[in-house]
Amino acid sequence: MRIVVCVKQVPSMSAQMDPETGLLFRASAESAMNPLDFCAVEAGMQILKRHGGELIALSMGPQSAQETLRLAMALGAGRAILLSDKAFAGADAYVTAFTLSQAIKAIGNVDLVVCGLNTTDGDTAQVPFSLAAQLGWPSFGWVKLIELEPLAFVQEQTGTEARAEARLPMVIAVGRISPPRIPTLGAKLAAKRKPLEVWGLNDLPEKSPEFYGLRASPTRVKKIYATKRERKVLPLELGLNETVKILKGELSDPKAFIEPVIATPTQLPDWNGQAKSGSVLACLQADHRGLCLVSKEMASLLISLSQGRFETHGVFIGSDLPKPLEDELLALGLDCVHVCLDNDFKIFDARPFSEAALACVKALNPAVVLAGATPEGRALAPALAAHLRTGVTADCTGLSLSDNGELLQIRPAFGGDIMAQILTPQARPQIATVRLGAFSALESAKRSRTKIKRFQAPHSQVLPLQTLGHFEDEPAKDLVIAIGGGLRDKAAISLFEKLAEKANASLMCSRCLVERGWFDQSRQIGLSGRSVSPKLLVTFGISGSAQFLSGIKGAKRLVSINLDKDAPILDFADVPLVGDMREIAERCLEM
């Protein structure tokens, strides 16, 4: 089996960006292999060990990325190829995937491409799915388990897990699997002397520079800016008892809540756009419980963005449309929902689903397409974009639509201290993903006007898929307790579980506890997790990265406890408390 593992060199610490070009100054930061790419190499090595063949590490980047490729060779790759050429510079996710697809074609006879699901710098999770679409191969993302004989993969989906047997050639994107190996000393030393291939434009089948780099990239960073912090209240450095008293008051007295305000999408100044188009479209998604909440939120968002200027449409792809689901679609308030039903669409599969969505998009020619930032939506959007040769902006936290139909997309980047405004100046449609809870679902008064139209779409063969049972992704309660990296000891989680139970709260966490393997990702708040909109959010030991903060915009009241009085989250909290999270929780339970 010929396996290609895509690896990327990423900045390992605070990166700086060029405010003129919106591109990263790579020289300003130490570099390392993207953490999930270690898992990709590990997955590739396990498959190689069982099935034999060859493992090739592939990367695109500056010459310094050779270090990352040498590390991949030390981990077991027999061959390494660096795509490095001035023509490749400044590529967005779509063009990066295009360039990689060209290299894979040039390598030839590749059976399997393994990627890390996302990278720590861009965090878009688009490249694997765009790459598969551009190769015309099936893809399977969010892989959490690999079965070696027969070769099969288990992935996370919304509310379920799915298993697919390999259908080669294909692309898989792996999340955190077992801790990846560390190279042996002999392998590290040997990798330094192994030949490494550097390929430029002329080594790829498509040699025209117009298909590569910044000039070919559909998306452009219009502007980047540091997130501003304005302190709401000075952090309260009180004694333990006083802190606990305040916290208990917040937890027990619903009158203390600020009345919820119906959240609307971030209001952004209008700007002058160029293109015109008459409709906007949301890719709707359902699971075994019915229409997903993020779909309702997207419908509300489209209605709000269009402000009557654009027709609002939805597309739903599935195997059947039971009456309750039909009612939910009708209740969205969109002008029209296009429904494609086929027995092949029982379980999400990025390639055929994106082909069905493509048929709808081609018929409708919308200015904007939105998808939920769910495992399914984040696979569908880049695959669809690849078919349309357009770009995707992942995980937007702000959107603005001009009269001319141009979409200003805002998302945090590079650890969250920076916000990026992104445009898709030429290519259409403009595609963005939005996370659950980032925008509110509103009751619609237009139910009676919504039409449902059915359509059929040709599509590729689906993967041999099966679901492995459903799990209830419990919606967050009105009161959410979230814990973060300040928690040093896994055993102390039980303390917060007891506190959450006592307060009838949902217990959630920040990203670092998921990375430590202490929590499932379904309980993660933030850019790569979910958004929450509780009446009261109490955070313990969470510093407050912009990624986390982007997931709590909907919280009506924020109480934050942190030992560090300079923790960013204390600037945003309605009640910022300085103290030891464990002591406060212990005392809270005692009192």
Add this chain to the structure above:
Amino acid sequence: MTPYSSTLSSVLKDESRMEGKALWVSQPQSVGELLDSLKEAAEKGIDITVQGSRTGLAGGAVPAGGLALGLSKLKKSMEIKDGLLLASASVALGEAKVYLKRQRLVFAADPSEDEATLGGLFATGARGLKTEPFGRQVQELLWALPTGETLLARRGEACFDSTGIRIFNQSIKCPVPVKSRFPGVPFQGQDLIDFLSGSDGRLGIALNIKVKTFPKPKNSWAIAFFLKSEAQALSFAEAASDASREFLKALWIFDQNALSLLSKSRASLSGLKDIPEFPSDSDSAALAWLEGDDEEGIELAMSGLLDLFSESGGSESDTWAAEGIEAEKIAPLKHLAEEAANMELDKARLTSNAIRLSIENSYGSPIKAFRDLGESLVQGYRILSVLDGRIHARLFALQDPGKLVLGYALRALAEGGFFASDYGLGKAKRDMAIDLASPQEKECLMAIQQAFDPASSMSNRFFRAAL
């Protein structure tokens, strides 16, 4: 100064898991407020216990009545000038490392608890993975005396000779030994700054320090060698420590219990999340740290280590090697063992002396001491820094840990080693140190205490009672 109340109970503990008591608490935000607190305490005869981030393992920050004086709220500042980091002592090590990293600089010494304050590291004489103590790199020091006055010490300006030292425009007369055996006892030729480093908050407080920084070495490597027996590990360590000295900056041996503890803590300890399972049948491990600018030289040194490892019975497939930023995954194994030990103790809720005592001396014959200690340990683990003879041993559930600790202290001293070489004396070892001190050493301690702290507000009951 405010009276202690139960709302401030966190000031009674540190990472030693000891718990003390306090009558007063002060958390000054400026040097002026700090000096006022010192003066007030001295005038009122109140004992002072200084606290940084309370991360020490010897109980140095655990108050024994009197005033708990916390420094964590002092204003923080950092600046690089002429290769020196000018920092307030309240800056946390992690903050300083990030600041230096942005400028591609590092400390020569590398203590590993990032939450510890620079002042705390200085006060306890902390070392880390490498052999260099943090305080040895300090070039200038602004020191708050227990009287509330300040002293500016510059390296090379004041050193101990056989009759004492001249500071504050006066001579402190005492019989200074040729070699020091305890923190707080000077030796002839010792710089005042090095003496104050390790004085455990008994003679004053570091306010600002100027500490040497170095350009980040072009190459840095962490290598773990796993072996099937302790004998193989020690044989490898002996051979390795004689070779590669130009680049080898640290070499630690972990015993089987240390590896087991780390394996057991894998699910709970965040630092272990990227560490795979240790190779099967590993009984012991050696952790080497190499650094330098000469890439070819360092690779040659590593090849040499690999040869020695094979000669000691090791298999190349039982090694882990990581360089640059990746090396930071493996290097903290020693620190993680300490964290894992504390987690075990928290789980067991042990409160006896067994958990409060550790052996962390330096020995003239470290490998023999390490081997012997393995035979006498009932439960616990051992880690050995081969290059400077430091042994760390945590003792669990021993009936009479004091006897074992005392035995190894005597052995360290008899071999010309050092008692309590890493974490300071704290409260855990102070009585034992006084018991072991010679009349000459006691005389020296008393004279210095009288000069620095005439009201005995910081050296408190420890010296008053014992001397």
